[in-house]
Amino acid sequence: MSRFANIFKSTFVRATLGATGAAAATVVYLDFIRPPAQPQIKNSYTPLAKTAPAPPSRDELMKRLKETDKYDMLIIGGGAxxxxxxxxxxTRGLNVCLVEKNDFASGTSSKSTKMAHGGVRYLEKAIFQMSKDQLDLVIEALNERGNMLRTAPHLCSVLPIMIPVYKWWQVPYFFIGCKMYDWFAGYQNLRSSTIFSRETTCALAPMMDSTNLKASCVYHDGSFNDSRMNAALAVTAIEKGATVLNYVEVKQLIKENGKLIGALAVDRETGEEIVVKATATVNATGPFADKILEMDEDPKGLPPKTPQPPRMVVPSSGVHVVLPEYYGPQGMGLLDPATSDGRVMFFLPWQGKVLAGTTDTPLKSVPENPVPLEEEIQDILHEMQKYIAFPIDREDVLSAWSGIRPLARDPSKLPKGKEANGTQGLVRSHLITQSETGLVTISGGKWTTYREMAQETVDTVVKNFKFDHPIGPCKTNELILVGGDDYSKNYSARLIHEYKIPLKLAKHLSHNYGSRSSIILELYQESDQNKLPVTLATDSTFEPSEDEASKGNKLSYQSFDQPFTIAELKYSMKYEYARTPLDFLARRTRLAFLDAREALSAVDGVVDIMRAELNWDNATAKKMAKEAKSYIGLMGISSKKFDVEDFVIQ
Incomplete structure (x- = not known):
């Protein structure tokens, strides 16, 4: 190498080392002197809300009811x-009173198919019948489905639904239908529909009979907890200033110069009568709308002495059954698009079980407490058997119930005294009418469209009645229901981290109470008693069996395979107005709907806790227990495996 090359090499090395050293020094300087860069990932964590102001007690609401001279609006009916x-x-600024004869969601509103959906069957009818009304109903419901998922994220979730296909020509038929369903949902479409091969379908649904199966189409809808949603609506309305009361029955409508000015109501707990005056009265009693309309037609506002056939409501019974989780694919529903009588039927995952239904049995009248018939239960099991690879056992039915589907008819199109026949005057959507006395009646529709029905009802009242104060616009599109604020889909993990509770309990609370779960868990940690499942809460009033007594102090959360604790029961009484064992077992929780046998075994424990909290005497406690057991005992339990009479207190 030449001398010039050596000089160049040494100079280059020195320069390189010098530059490297300077860079290293700069890095060291920047690391120790310059503030560190902010992380790019944003942490969404906020502390759990462990306390919340208790809502007004029922006694305080009753006091408010008595002391209010006149409400802007009286609503009869506490369903959806x-x-x-x-x-x-x-939320618009009206002074509102709502009275419900029984409990919130005690009727049809707790007995739905638990779906927030547009209705794929309505879309099919809209296309083949060229029906704009049917199409409008689908688009309206798809829009409201998005509202439910947004306003109650803890109670509503997206659910994939599988349509098994057994003929090759049906694959494009069903897939095009699913894609049209996506298209009509517009920007609120949940997820894109897709096609699964036979192999993928069998992997997702191993219980399905794959004989002749060609493929499956999958679309997406919403799933929700109906009675929990109803309770959230009631509590949120109270938080916004409304007077909302269960177990208050309207006995008479009050009129002045032929116009409705209020109602005479009775507190069913005390027997006390209260006159409730209001500028506008709304009949929102669902299947029982005709009873209020009959009182409205009477000059004195009294019900007829003999029962009358319904004129506005065209009732039919819809039965559902609940089966163990292995009867359906995990996290995915199943749609039977064509049953033997031409209907559709759903088999859906719900609260860790499989929900199957529904039937459609026309009725002549509306029963106070509809009961599922054995032939209706067998009808559902028969349809389900077409898809299941093993025989369905009737004794596997954990619960069954009947709800009344209130199709609406315009009563003005039916002459008075004439019994309704056929489908004359039927509307597929909801119907709002106003009588000569001023009674506003809202009927028909379905759970998914409850919010729009409510908005149109209030719009009608604001338009047709005069108020002495300004009324604001509708706000329920943006309003988040109680429990939905600060909620996220990983909430159960946060509860486990904070309280060290079992996964099943964390999921149950987070998916049913949302951000209010931590309030229940604060009660849960207050005492060992509050941690017990409700079925183990019974005391000496109802003597335990020898087997229970032999357990001594070994009673634990794991002794009861359901995540319903005494803490949750106490919360439901203080924050959600549970007044009877059925309020808790059937509606605040869904134990009676998920497993009627377990619910029966839990009645005594629930009664004991409620008796202590609500100051019941022994006679009241026994009456409440008997009523609960009689009701739950009719929820489809197989008589071969379970003797209901053993549980009824004589």
Missing amino acids: TGTGTALDAA
């Missing part, structure tokens, strides 16, 4: 539409 209307009106 009634509580939705109360919330809409209260």
Whole structure:
């Protein structure tokens, strides 16, 4: 190498080392002197809300009811539409009173198919019948489905639904239908529909009979907890200033100069009568709308002495059954697009079980407490058997119930005294009418469209009645229901981390109470008693069996395979107005709907806790226990495996 090359090499090395050293020094300087860069990932963690102001007690609400001279609006009926209307009106600035004869969601609103959906069967009818009304109903429901998922994220979730296909020509037929369903949902489409091969379908649904199976189409809808949603609406309405009361029955409508000015109501707990005056009265009693309309037609506002056939409501019974989780694919529903009588039927995952239904049996009248018939249960099992690879055992039915589907008919199109026949005057969507006395009646529709029904009802009242104060616009599109604020889909993990509780309990609380779960868990940690499942809460009033007594102090959460604790029961009484064992077992929790046998075994424990909290005497406690056991005993339990009479207190 030449001398010049050596000089160049040494100079280059020195320069390189010098530059490297300077860079290293700069890095060291920047690391120790310059502030560190902010992380790019944003942490969404906020502390759990462990306390919340208790809502007004029932006694305080009753006091408010008595002391209020006149409400802007009186709503009769505490189901989905009634509580939705109360919330809409209260958030607009109206002074609202709602009274419910029984409990919130005690009727049809707790007995739905648990779906927030547009209705694929309505879309099919809209296309083949060229029906704009059917198409409008689908688009309306798809829009409201998005509202439910947004306003109650803890109670509503996206559910894939599989349609098994057994003929090759049906693959494009069903897939095009699913894609049209996506298209009509517009920007609120949940997820894109797709096709699964036979192999993928069998992997997702191993219980399915794959004989002749060609493929499956999968679309997406919403799933929700109906009675929990109803309770959330009632509590949120109370938070917004409404007076909302269960177990208050309207006995008479009050009129002045031929116009409705309020109602005579009775507190069913005390027997006390209260006159409730209001500028506008809304009939939101669902299947029982005709009873209020009959009182409205009477000059004195009294019900007829003999029962009358319904004129506005065209009732039919829809039965559902609940089976163990292995009867359906995990996290995915199943749609039977064509049953033997031409209907559709769903088999859906719900609260860790499989929900199957529904039937459609026309009725002549509306029963106070509809009961599923054995032939209706067998009809559902028969349809389900077409898809299941093993024989369905009737004794596997954990629960069954009947709800009344209230199709609406315009009563003005049916002459008075004439019995309704056929489908004359039927509307597929909801119907709002106003009588000569001023009674506003909202009927028909379905759970998914409750919010729009409520909005239109309040719009009708604001348009047709005069108020002495300004009324704001509808706000329920943006309003988040109680428990939905600060909620995220990983909430159960946060509860486990904070409280060290079992996964099943964490999921149950987070998916049913949302951000209010931590309030229940604060009660849960207060005492060992509050940690017990409700079935183990019984005391000496109802003597334990020798087997129970032999357990001594070994009673634990794991002794009961359901995540319903005494802490949750106490919360439901303080924050959600549970007044009877059925309120808790059937509606605040869904134990009676998920497993009627377990619910029967839990009645005594629930009664003991409620007796202590609500100051019941022994006679009241026994009456409440008997009523609960009689009701739950008719929820489809197989008589071969379970003797209901053993549980009824004589």
